Amino acid sequence: xxxxxxxxxxxxxxxxFTFDGESIYTAPNTSVAAALLAAGHTWFRQMPxxxxxxxxxxxxxxxxxxxxxxxxxxxxxxxxxxxxxxxxTRVPQMHLQEGKFK
Amino acid sequence: xxxxxxxxxxxxxxxxxxxxxQGQDVVVLDGADGDFRASRGNFGLVWVQGKGAGCVEYSLWxxxxxxxxxxxxxxxxxxxxxxLKLVQTGxxxxxxxxxxLENQVAKLLALRNASNGDYTFEVLDNxxxxxxxxxxxxxxLGATYCPxxxxxxxxxxxxxxxxxxxxxxxxxxxxxxxxxxxxxxxxFMVVLENGKxxxxxxxxxxAGLGAIDLGPKLGFRAPIRPQQGQLMVTExxxxxxxxxxxxxxxxxxxxxxxxxxxxxxxxxxxxxxLTIAGLARHAIDVFPHLAKAKMVRSWAxxxxxxxxxxxxxxxxxxxPGATFITCHSGITLAAAHAELLPxxxxxxxxxxxxxxxxxxxxxx
Ligand SMILES: Cc1cc2nc3c(=O)[nH]c(=O)nc-3n(C[C@H](O)[C@H](O)[C@H](O)COP(=O)(O)OP(=O)(O)OC[C@H]3O[C@@H](n4cnc5c(N)ncnc54)[C@H](O)[C@@H]3O)c2cc1C
Ligand code: FES
Numbered sequence: 001x002x003x004x005x006x007x008x009x010x011x012x013x014x015x016x017f018t019f020d021g022e023s024i025y026t027a028p029n030t031s032v033a034a035a036l037l038a039a040g041h042t043w044f045r046q047m048p049x050x051x052x053x054x055x056x057x058x059x060x061x062x063x064x065x066x067x068x069x070x071x072x073x074x075x076x077x078x079x080x081x082x083x084x085x086x087x088x089t090r091v092p093q094m095h096l097q098e099g100k101f102k
Numbered sequence: 103x104x105x106x107x108x109x110x111x112x113x114x115x116x117x118x119x120x121x122x123x124q125g126q127d128v129v130v131l132d133g134a135d136g137d138f139r140a141s142r143g144n145f146g147l148v149w150v151q152g153k154g155a156g157c158v159e160y161s162l163w164x165x166x167x168x169x170x171x172x173x174x175x176x177x178x179x180x181x182x183x184x185x186l187k188l189v190q191t192g193x194x195x196x197x198x199x200x201x202x203l204e205n206q207v208a209k210l211l212a213l214r215n216a217s218n219g220d221y222t223f224e225v226l227d228n229x230x231x232x233x234x235x236x237x238x239x240x241x242x243l244g245a246t247y248c249p250x251x252x253x254x255x256x257x258x259x260x261x262x263x264x265x266x267x268x269x270x271x272x273x274x275x276x277x278x279x280x281x282x283x284x285x286x287x288x289x290f291m292v293v294l295e296n297g298k299x300x301x302x303x304x305x306x307x308x309a310g311l312g313a314i315d316l317g318p319k320l321g322f323r324a325p326i327r328p329q330q331g332q333l334m335v336t337e338x339x340x341x342x343x344x345x346x347x348x349x350x351x352x353x354x355x356x357x358x359x360x361x362x363x364x365x366x367x368x369x370x371x372x373x374x375x376l377t378i379a380g381l382a383r384h385a386i387d388v389f390p391h392l393a394k395a396k397m398v399r400s401w402a403x404x405x406x407x408x409x410x411x412x413x414x415x416x417x418x419x420x421x422p423g424a425t426f427i428t429c430h431s432g433i434t435l436a437a438a439h440a441e442l443l444p445x446x447x448x449x450x451x452x453x454x455x456x457x458x459x460x461x462x463x464x465x466x
Contacts, residue, residue: 047338048338049340049341049355049356064396067396074395
């Protein structure tokens with residue numbers, strides 16, 4: 001669905017991260033949101049109340065529709081750069097698993 | 103008989119809607135986005151708890167409005183299709199400082215006495231509170247609960263009112279700043295910023311802080327000042343909070359709204375990090391799990407405050423046919439403004455007695 005405007009010509013320069021356990025490779029200096037979109041993920045989270053799926057909308061840090069969780073903290077995927085080994089998960093699951101919310 | 107309403111915030115629109123229901127012709131003249139507009143930046147509480155300590159009439163007026171709110175919201179929804187997300191399941195005030203909890207209880211007891219016993223509230227300690235809301239943190243010593251409190255989506259309210267006014271045949275001119283208003287033989291003439299003039303038989307001044315300039319032209323003192331309030335809202339979270347508090351409420355879509363600070367800074371409506379951090383700290387003191395939640399927005403807006411914090415409802419003594427309406431809880435009072443105020447504006451027999459809210463109380 002999404003392709004990089006400037007293709008990564010160096011196959012060795014790849015960064016590896018996971019999204020809900022799935023392995024994803026991307027070019028260096030890619031935002032988590034761009035990497036996930038390129039990997040075919042169009043929604044990152046669900047509305048906690050309605051359950052509707054949401055994904056990046058603005059890609060510039062304004063809309064907060066791209067929220068994901070990294071290291072136990074909710075962050076905006078579009079303004080977070082992928083680093084090697086990054087462990088990214090969807091947000092609402094975390095809350096539900098911890099049983100913190102009804 | 104056309105009434106010109108200067109200012110189309112929640113106060114002006116509530117009154118416009120009420121006047122239309124009474125068969126009056128209404129034209130609302132509303133300024134622009136650059137104005138200070140409390141109706142677009144407030145906390146959305148329909149709140150009575152603690153209000154009117156020292157002035158039981160204000161307590162009763164707020165409670166009367168809260169009591170009218172459910173049918174008011176339903177009526178607006180039937181007319182416009184907007185669900186205002188009104189919830190009136192009662193509200194808590196949380197306390198982390200013993201002396202503040204004691205003050206609150208004393209205040210509510212005084213209100214109960216002044217209301218001849220007709221004033222329901224409960225005091226809960228941390229243990230009792232935790233049974234109701236398990237997420238409550240250990241720093242919360244206790245809370246007071248009042249079953250008449252509630253909250254609403256204030257932006258849906260504004261949208262619904264604007265739609266309802268137009269559906270009832272009212273006219274709303276937006277981007278229309280009034281720069282002058284004078285009495286004429288047949289009523290009033292307003293002069294707009296673009297040079298145009300409009301005439302009507304009556305005038306309601308409900309311009310929020312804009313009344314500071316326009317009030318004296320109609321013989322009002324309009325002794326109001328801005329008071330800044332800052333708010334923030336978190337990412338949307340699964341529903342866990344079924345009751346609003348004066349400082350924390352979970353909106354229908356899941357975000358936790360946290361507010362509001364109070365500061366006397368003049369016409370300054372920009373938020374600052376220290377204040378917002380203070381709001382966040384309070385929220386985490388009450389609900390520790392919110393430490394993990396992401397803040398998505400913060401903003402500041404200006405309250406419209408009278409010297410004693412009570413509303414002002416005043417008929418002009420020098421310009422008959424002009425009335426001045428302002429308050430610092432226009433969401434709470436919206437139902438009363440739509441249902442009860444029109445009779446007072448038109449001097450009908452059914453008018454509520456609002457004499458304590460007269461401007462004369464500020465005369466020295
Ligand atoms: C931070 C904060 C939190 C609040 N929380 C609550 C709450 O939880 N519950 C509650 O009940 N209340 C709350 N309030 C108060 C509530 O928002 C206000 O009482 C209410 O919005 C006031 O409405 P208004 O129509 O008088 O003023 P405004 O919303 O300011 O509207 C005035 C209108 O007049 C227009 N205007 C101004 N000058 C002119 C002019 N010269 N010509 C034409 N038009 C003009 C402006 O454009 C504006 O649209 C809060 C307020 C703040 C700031
Ligand atoms: S996509 Fe809008 S904030 Fe990230």
